[in-house]
Amino acid sequence: MRPLRLIAVVSTLAIGTALATVATGKPQVAAPTAAAASKPQIGSYGFDAAGMGTDVAPGDDFFGYANGGWLNTTAIPADKPSYSAFDVLQDVSQQRTLGLLEEAAKDPQSKIGKAYAAYLDTKTIEAKGLAPIMPWLAQIKALKSKAGYAALAAQADKNGVGVPFGSGVGTDSKQPDTYTVNVRQGGLGMPDRDYYLSSDAKLVEARTAYQAHIAKIMTLAGEPNAEARAKALVDFETEIAKAHWTRIESRDADKTYNKMRVADLQTMAPGFDFAAYFAGVGTPVDTVVVGQPTAIAKMAALIAATPLEVLKDQLIIRSFDSFADVLPERFDAANFAFSGTVLRGTPEQQVRWKRAVNWTSAAVTDEVSKIYVARYFPPETKAAVDQLVKNVLAAMDARIEKLEWMSAETKVKAHAKVAAFTPRIGYPDKWRDYSALTIRAGDAFGNKLRANQWAHSYNTAKLGKPIYRWEWGLAPMTVNAQANPTLVAITFPAAILQPPFFDPKADPAVNYGGIGAVIGHEISHHFDDQGSKYDATGKLTQWWTDADIAAFKARTGQLVAQYDAYEPLPGFKVKGGLTLGENTADLAGLSAAYDAYHVSLGGKDAPVIDGTTGDQRFYLGWAQVWRRKHREADLRNRLLTDPHAPGPQRAWIVRNLDPWYAAFAPKDGQALVLKPESRVRIW
Structure with missing residues (x-):
C-alpha cells in the first residue's frame, strides 16, 4: 500500500470551520455562517x-x-514537527472526533468511551506505576537460553513490541486472491540505517542521544549497569543497520518478493528459529515471502552471535518505548524527549486529549469511524x-x-x-467487529496491550480466507x-x-x-x-x-x-x-x-x-x-x-x-x- x-x-x-476554545482548553467546532x-x-x-x-x-x-x-x-x-494543510485538516478531524468520544465517555457501556476515558486517566496510570508492565518484563528476564528467544520474540510481536524481523499477513503479490505471510527486516530503534552509519554531525548527535535515551530508560526502570547495556544495544543495532537493505532497494517490488519454504529460510538463515517464531505469532505456515533475504540471513547470524542479555535488553527497551504513553509520566516524557524532540525537533508533547483521540481512533478505528461519517460526511x-x-x-x-x-x-x-x-x-x-476486544475502565495499559493483541489476531486470522476487499x-x-x-x-x-x-x-x-x-x-x-x-x-x-x-x-x-x-x-x-x-x-x-x-x-x-x-x-x-x-x-x-x-x-x-x-x-x-x-x- x-x-x-x-x-x-x-x-x-x-x-472550513472556525475553532473556538472552551474553558477545558479543548477546541470546539463552530458552524460556518x-x-x-x-x-x-x-x-x-x-x-x-x-x-x-x-x-x-x-x-x-x-x-x-x-x-x-x-x-x-x-x-x-509547538506540538508539531511540521505544519501543513494535512495538519490543519487533521486538527479539525481530531477535534470533531473529540466531541464524539466525549459523548461516548458518558455511556458506561461504550467501548470507545471507556477506551478514551482510560487513556485520559493519568492519575490512575501514575498510581499503578510499573505494575502493569512487570509481568511482561518478568517474562523477558526469565528467558535463560537462546533456544527460547524466537518464541519470546513472537510474543513480543503479538504484544505490539518491535522485534528484529517484521512479519504479518498480507496479500500475495503474485497470487492476489490469497493471503501469505511476509517477513521483512526490522530491529532498529532509530528511523533508518543512516542514523547509525552516517558520519554527518547531526546524525552522530542523534546517535549519541539515542544511546543516552536507552540508558535513561534503563535507569528509570531501576535496571543496573545502564550505560554499558545501552552501548551494547546500540552496537548490536549498528550491526543490524549494516545488514539492512537501503530504502531504495527495499521499494523494489520484484527484488522484495522472494517466496520460499520455511525450511529453506531456516537453511539460509540458521541463526534464528523461524518455525518456532511463526508458530508463536500464530502463522505456522510452510511458505513465506521474504523481503530482504541477504539482510535476514545476516541478521539471523547476528542474533546467533549476540549475547542473550543484549537481545533481552532490546525487547525491554522496545517495550518501554511502545507503552510509554500508558506508563508513568517520567517514561512518557523520556520517550518524547528522544522520539519527538531529538528526531523531529518538536518542542512540546501533544496535550493528553489529542493523544487520547489518536489512540482510541487507532485502537477501535471502525467503531469511531461509523459515527464520524454519519455526522460529518455528506x-x-x-x-x-x-x-x-x-x-x-x-x-x-x-x-x-x-x-x-x-x-x-x-x-x-x-x-x-x-x-x-x-x-x-x-x-x-x-x-x-471488535466484540472480541476487551476494554476496561481505568486500565490504559491493559487496553493498549489487548488492542495490540486483537489487531495481531485479526491480521493472522486472514490466512486461508478470501481477500478482504472491503x-x-x-x-x-x-x-x-x-x-x-x-x-x-x-x-x-x-x-x-x-x-x-x-x-x-x-x-x-x-x-x-x-x-x-x-x-x-x-x-x-x-x-x-x-x-x-x-x-x-x-x-x-x-x-x-x-x-x-x-x-x-x-x-x-x-x-x-x-x-x-x-x-x-x-x-x-x-x-x-x-x-x-x-x-x-x-x-x-x-x-x-x-x-x-x-x-x-x-x-x-x-x-x-x-x-x-x-x-x-x-x-x-x-x-x-x-x-x-x-x-x-x-x-x-x-x-x-x-x-x-x-x-x-x-x-x-x-x-x-x-x-x-x-x-x-x-x-x-x-x-x-x-x-x-x-x-x-x-x-
Whole structure:
C-alpha cells in the first residue's frame, strides 16, 4: 500500500470551520455562517491569494510564488514537527472526533468511551506505576537460553513490541486472491540505517542521544549497569543497520518478493528459529515471502552471535518505548524527549486529549469511524468526488492511448487496468467487529496491550480466507489518500475531501488542481515504477514488452536525476530513487487532472477571475496543497526516510509541463525553466 503521506499545508484561512476554545482548553467546532457557506472557504475562488509571495517569480520558485506570504507569517505549532494543510485538516478531524468520544465517555457501556476515558486517566496510570508492565518484563528476564528467544520474540510481536524481523499477513503479490505471510527486516530503534552509519554531525548527535535515551530508560526502570547495556544495544543495532537493505532497494517490488519454504529460510538463515517464531505469532505456515533475504540471513547470524542479555535488553527497551504513553509520566516524557524532540525537533508533547483521540481512533478505528461519517460526511460530497474520479480516470485512459513510447500491445493491457480500478470514497461499506476486544475502565495499559493483541489476531486470522476487499488501510478521519496495487484500488477518506483539496463552492480549476491532482496521483501510482509491475488483476508480473520497460526506465531515470539535484538542507539532498514513485505519480497525476479540467470546460474558455486564467488557477491550486513548514530535524528525518519529496520540490514538478510555461511565461535563465527537450515526459 502506498499512502499519500502528509506533505502539504495552507494557512488557517483554509479551515472550513472556525475553532473556538472552551474553558477545558479543548477546541470546539463552530458552524460556518450562512454567508460563509455560500462562497469558497478560501479566498474568492478557493485559493489563498493573500498567502502568495509577491516578490518571487514563478519561474524561479513556483512554490514560493504561490506560498511565500504564508511561509513568512505562519508559525509551526509547538506540538508539531511540521505544519501543513494535512495538519490543519487533521486538527479539525481530531477535534470533531473529540466531541464524539466525549459523548461516548458518558455511556458506561461504550467501548470507545471507556477506551478514551482510560487513556485520559493519568492519575490512575501514575498510581499503578510499573505494575502493569512487570509481568511482561518478568517474562523477558526469565528467558535463560537462546533456544527460547524466537518464541519470546513472537510474543513480543503479538504484544505490539518491535522485534528484529517484521512479519504479518498480507496479500500475495503474485497470487492476489490469497493471503501469505511476509517477513521483512526490522530491529532498529532509530528511523533508518543512516542514523547509525552516517558520519554527518547531526546524525552522530542523534546517535549519541539515542544511546543516552536507552540508558535513561534503563535507569528509570531501576535496571543496573545502564550505560554499558545501552552501548551494547546500540552496537548490536549498528550491526543490524549494516545488514539492512537501503530504502531504495527495499521499494523494489520484484527484488522484495522472494517466496520460499520455511525450511529453506531456516537453511539460509540458521541463526534464528523461524518455525518456532511463526508458530508463536500464530502463522505456522510452510511458505513465506521474504523481503530482504541477504539482510535476514545476516541478521539471523547476528542474533546467533549476540549475547542473550543484549537481545533481552532490546525487547525491554522496545517495550518501554511502545507503552510509554500508558506508563508513568517520567517514561512518557523520556520517550518524547528522544522520539519527538531529538528526531523531529518538536518542542512540546501533544496535550493528553489529542493523544487520547489518536489512540482510541487507532485502537477501535471502525467503531469511531461509523459515527464520524454519519455526522460529518455528506452524501453530496461523495457523489461529487465520485464524478471527479471518473473524469480523471477517463483522462488517464486517454493519455495512455496517446503515448508514443508504449507499444500497442501494452496499451491494450493498460486500458484494461484503468477499467479495473475500484475507487473508494469517504468510508468503507463494511465495518470490523471488535466484540472480541476487551476494554476496561481505568486500565490504559491493559487496553493498549489487548488492542495490540486483537489487531495481531485479526491480521493472522486472514490466512486461508478470501481477500478482504472491503477493508481500507485508512480511517475516514484520516487526511490522506492511498493506492493499493494488489486490489487495483484508490482510496480517498472523508477527511481529505475538504478545502483546500476540495470545495464545491470553489472554482473548478482549483478543485482539479487540488483533489483532482491527488486523485490523479493515486491513479498514477498504479503506473509508477513499482505500481506498473502489477497487472489489471493486481498480480505482480511482467505485462509490458521489454522495449516498453526500457523506454519507461529511460524517462524515470531523468526524473531521478532531476530530484537528486535538489538539496533542501545543506548536505541532505532529495533521494531521487527513493521518491521516484511519488514524483512519477505527481507528474502523471497533475497531467491527467489538467486534461480532465479542460474536458470539463466543454470546449469553452475558462473565465478570468481576479486577473487569473483557468490554467493559472489550476497550477496555483496544486501548489497550495503542498504548503508545508518543517523544523530542521523533521526535514532531515524525512529526507532520509520519506518516499515523498518536500513540499517545494513537489510543487516544482510543474517545470516539466508545457501548459505551465504557457500559463506563467517564465523566462529563460530562471531556476525552474527547462528547455522542451529537457522536460521529463512519462505518462
